[in-house]
Amino acid sequence: MQEQELPSTGLAQPPHILVVDDDPALRELLEGYLGENELRVSAVASGRAMFDVFDSEAIDLVVLDLRLPGEDGMQLARQLRERAPVPIVLLTGKIEEADRVMGLEWGADDYVTKPFSPRELLARIRAVLRRYRVQAQAPAREDQRRAYRFAGWELNLRTRRLTAPDGRKVELSNHEFSxxxxxxxxxxxxxxxDQLLELSRLHSAEVYDRTIDVQILRLRRKIEVNPSEPALILTERGAGYLFAAPVESLY
Structure with missing residues (x-):
């Protein structure tokens, strides 16, 4: 059943949820259900796979089973929290009250007790995402930012990877990335x-302002649908350039 959608952010890229559970049937169920309700889902079976995905993708929220075979789910949650302030929803058993309390004390944002309905998990995911959206409005240090999203594009600041709305990986030079x-x-x-030269630090390699015009032209060729009629990077004659798309920051 299609649930009510999250309030629109004006961005084409839906939140990316990482599900970590060793039960293949549950992973398949959640991939299908959450995917039908305006969420992107990656599902893996182990802590190692979780960190592989987390380090290569911009993840909005992690759903983590505390009882993974041969792994300490509590330690995984703590290690994940040390890497980034990503929201975490724990999956626990009925009798694991101590684990739930400890998980919340160590930084998890919520928990769901097995067995659970996908609808309940969806509601909790949405509630946590809403809280984090409010927190994201507060000032944060630049080095805490993990990724930008705009108009369906995703720029991962850790891997320096640009992903197109259709999932293609687009190569950027160092200057284009900056x-x-x-x-x-x-x-x-x-x-x-001058502001773009300073912000992008291109002045360290090239010292004249027309460098910006060249890099803007190259960047438009990679991210604009029609580079000759740009919709994202607009020219303001006599003033400079304006990035017209709404941008979402992930911390």
């Missing part, structure tokens, strides 16, 4: 060439 980071960091704001 410039796109600068634009995403100041969306819907006109930036002069």
């Amino acid at each position: 410039l796109l980071v600068a634009l995403c960091g100041s969306p819907q704001r006109v930036l002069s060439r």
Whole structure:
């Protein structure tokens, strides 16, 4: 059954949920149900696979089973929390009250007791995501940011990977990456060439402002549907450039 959607953020990219559980039937069920309700889902069976995905993708929330065979789910939750302030929802058994309490004390955001209905898990995921969206409005250090999302695109700051709305990986030069980071960091704001040179640190390699024009042209060819009529990176004559898309930051 299709649930009511999350409030629109104006962004084409839905939240990415990572499910960690050793039960293949449960993973398949959650992939299907959450996917039908406007969430992207990756599902893995172990802690090692969890960290592999987490280090390569921009994950919005992790659903973690505390009872993985041969692994300490509590330790996995703590290690995950040490890597980034990503939301965590624990899956626990009926009699594991001590684990639930300890998990919440160590930084998990919520828990669901097995057996559970997918609808309940969906509601808890949405509630946690809403809380984190509110927190994301507060100022944060630049080095805490993990990724940017805009117009269906995803720029992973850790892996320096740009993913297109259709899932393609788009290669960026160092200059293109630095410039796109600068634009995403100041969306819907006109930036002069001097400001872009400073923010992208291109001045360390090239010292004239027309370098920005060249890099903008190359970047448009990679992210615009029609580079000759750009919709994302707009030229403000006599002033500079404006990144027109709403941008979501992941911390």
